[in-house]
Amino acid sequence: MSEIKTVATRAAYGQALVDLGKKRDDFIVLDADLAAATQTGKFKKEFPERFYDCGIAEQNMMSIAAGIAATGKKVFCSSFAMFAAGRAFEQVRNSIGYPHLNVIIGATHAGISVGEDGATHQCNEDIALMRTIPGMTIINPADVTEAALAVEAALEHDGPVYLRFGRLAVPVVFGDDYKFEIGKGVELKTGNDVTIIATGLMVNEALIAHDLLKEEGINARVINIATIKPFDKEIVLKAAKETGAIVTAEEHSVIGGLGSAVAEYLSEEYPVPILKLGVYDEFGHSGPAVKLLDEFGLRAVNIKEKVLKAIELKK
Numbered sequence: 001m002s003e004i005k006t007v008a009t010r011a012a013y014g015q016a017l018v019d020l021g022k023k024r025d026d027f028i029v030l031d032a033d034l035a036a037a038t039q040t041g042k043f044k045k046e047f048p049e050r051f052y053d054c055g056i057a058e059q060n061m062m063s064i065a066a067g068i069a070a071t072g073k074k075v076f077c078s079s080f081a082m083f084a085a086g087r088a089f090e091q092v093r094n095s096i097g098y099p100h101l102n103v104i105i106g107a108t109h110a111g112i113s114v115g116e117d118g119a120t121h122q123c124n125e126d127i128a129l130m131r132t133i134p135g136m137t138i139i140n141p142a143d144v145t146e147a148a149l150a151v152e153a154a155l156e157h158d159g160p161v162y163l164r165f166g167r168l169a170v171p172v173v174f175g176d177d178y179k180f181e182i183g184k185g186v187e188l189k190t191g192n193d194v195t196i197i198a199t200g201l202m203v204n205e206a207l208i209a210h211d212l213l214k215e216e217g218i219n220a221r222v223i224n225i226a227t228i229k230p231f232d233k234e235i236v237l238k239a240a241k242e243t244g245a246i247v248t249a250e251e252h253s254v255i256g257g258l259g260s261a262v263a264e265y266l267s268e269e270y271p272v273p274i275l276k277l278g279v280y281d282e283f284g285h286s287g288p289a290v291k292l293l294d295e296f297g298l299r300a301v302n303i304k305e306k307v308l309k310a311i312e313l314k315k
Contacts, residue, residue, distance in 0.1 A: 006169040010108040012147035013165050014039025017076060019148075020155060021047050027074040027155060030065055032058045037167075038078040038108045058083045062091035062103075069101040074155060077103060081110035081164060085126035096160050097133040104154045104161045110140075111251035112279060112296050113168040113201065115289035122284035128256025130162045131229050137182060138229040140164040140250075140258075142203035143173040146226055149180035157182060166251075168289045170201045173224075185232035191219035194307050194314075195239035195246050199225050199258045201298075202249040202277075208300035213307055220307055228258050233265055240266050245310040246274045249303050251293075254278040273313035275306045 035041035044051040054061035065077040084107040096103045141147035154161040198206035248259035259276030
């Protein structure tokens with residue numbers, strides 16, 4: 001068996017900026033003294049005249065990005081998710097979201113898989129925060145392929161975008177022929193017993209869970225939702241009607257993330273049993289990323305357990 005290729009989505013972010021920079025000159029990149037970690041240092045090396053390090057001042061960076069965007073330029077600004085979404089929330093809301101400016105926030109090191117950096121840096125609340133900002137588009141790629149395509153799509157998009165990337169190297173799910181479109185979900189596995197809706201690194205876990213369930217005679221549909229806002233309501237509603245039960249899986253708090261978005265929508269449009277898998281209203285702690293995913297129940301076996309319970313609730 002060939003070894004599974006793993007790459008961190010933040011690596012795709014840095015390389016995509018370089019690739020886009022070679023094709024167009026209508027954007028600049030800002031960073032908050034974390035260019036090596038966020039991978040924007042790759043862009044700095046290639047295009048030093050289009051890169052600005054704003055120092056450890058994330059609120060100021062967002063305000064600078066807003067000012068530049070107001071002149072007609074598109075701007076990428078980057079930091080860890082905890083600082084980009086958390087520390088700078090007011091500036092993102094009032095200076096970027098309110099005037100609906102073309103600022104793309106490249107937030108890296110999201111989720112529990114930041115690992116040894118610990119609770120202060122493990123941002124499991126960023127999607128919830130960004131979802132509350134009117135007009136904010138949120139994209140959480142599953143792998144390096146989707147991440148690169150999402151960066152390009154964000155640059156073409158009109159309005160603010162929050163791109164969520166991880167530190168941990170994750171399996172490559174999609175091939176070179178994969179098509180990404182903002183606002184569109186993708187059905188990866190067919191099935192009529194239950195639907196697993198996953199985002200980010202949990203997409204690979206959902207695919208593993210699908211195979212585990214198939215061994216027990218359960219056919220689970222697997223849907224990848226990379227765009228969490230606006231998410232693909234059509235594919236979600238269709239899944240609810242055809243399978244009758246939903247399990248959501250995300251590396252984020254169960255409060256305010258993908259699971260909440262799906263539950264809020266289906267509770268009004270087509271109520272079915274919905275179980276959410278994520279981080280359960282608690283802080284993380286320092287530790288190896290892979291072990292933390294095990295500890296916090298963000299694995300295929302945990303998805304399987306939720307699916308079995310969801311099927312029971314259908315009866």
